[in-house]
Amino acid sequence: MEWDEPLIDERDLARTYDPRSYEDPWTAVLDYEAVMRYASEHPNKGSHAISTALEIPRSRIRPWLDEGSKPDPAHAIETARDYGWLDATYQDPEFVALNTLVANVFSGGSIDKERFQPSFALNHRDHRSHVIDALEGAGLEYEFFNEDDDGRATEVRPTDDASVLGRTLAVLGAPIGPKADLEDLSLPWYLDDAPFETREVFVLAYLANRAIHHRDKNTVHIQEERSTRYRDELAALVEDIAKEPVTASDRAVTISAAAAQSLGLQPRYRTPNEPTE
Incomplete structure (x- = not known):
């Protein structure tokens, strides 16, 4: 393409x-x-x-x-x-937003199987999470859910045309329904021939939601319960962007210290699920 x-x-x-x-x-x-x-x-x-x-x-x-x-x-x-989604090419800002939202479905969101309505969990940056910028870049209004529920992550959802967005993301390869149930889960098809910048945006959005940093070492992990094939595919993509070693193992992808530095990852010294101070 x-x-x-x-x-x-x-x-x-x-x-x-x-x-x-x-x-x-x-x-x-x-x-x-x-x-x-x-x-x-x-x-x-x-x-x-x-x-x-x-x-x-x-x-x-x-x-x-x-x-x-x-x-x-x-x-x-x-x-x-x-x-502007149907006319968007790799370099258009509309597609940059859609690409980011697809990454967020994989790494911190979901698309309802019946209504195709997407929902995105905010990461450790809370209301400054990059997914909010992506929704605005796609031209959508949104609202927050579970803000007062300490037991659940705060989510952001588009308010208008949510189903059309979900279906558009599905066309781009975003999974529908619970990802844990998808044995054949694979990264989006459009990344195969995408320019470096598109693949980089996807990787950085993914890592912003899923990267786990450590107090005693500079390597970074992504915990993945998905198939071995998916972990291998993800590790290969991250390594291609970092140009430094990234390996897949049982239930995890390990980003070497050199790769983390190349990607510009800032150590947080906590897992994404721990509360902020």
Whole structure:
């Protein structure tokens, strides 16, 4: 893939839906566009005439014409385009934000399996966590949850178009549902051919949430309960960015002191789950 080409295919976004009346959700988009185009070119034609001409059930197209409704996949495509996500290339700020949010799904967030709504745990920087900047970079409003619950991490969630964001992140390779249940979990496909800067942003966002520092040594760890293949893949990516040794072992990825220094990691001398002073 060329670096100046958009990465998100609207057909893939449409196919995150499961409309009852269409076997392929993309067909719903094509039908809607055909109906609206025909209606624009034949303003005197009613729903019955358009239904007959296009061989689409009248009951299906009447709400599109009379009520201004749209199939969910068509609405999602329009929304994603309005945010600039569909046209975004590797170098565009919209994609930088999306890339950061994908990294946060892997390292400190989740996407609801039923509604595709994402939620992101704040890291040790609390309300200064980089995920907030990423949401703003994506053009989204957000709100915080669990702020007064000492037993749960504070989370930030987009308030508008959350499902469209979640589906867009899913198209980019973000996991849906509990990550622990995904035996075939793999890093996002777009990182394979991405420029160095894109891969670096992903790695640094990941580490900002998951890096564990130590009081007695300069190596850094990431605890990972996922598959051996995933740990190997993650270690290889981090090493590629650091240009220094990073190794995968049972339930962990170890970033050497040289790699931690190369990445500019600042020792915190505590695990990400410990409270701040």
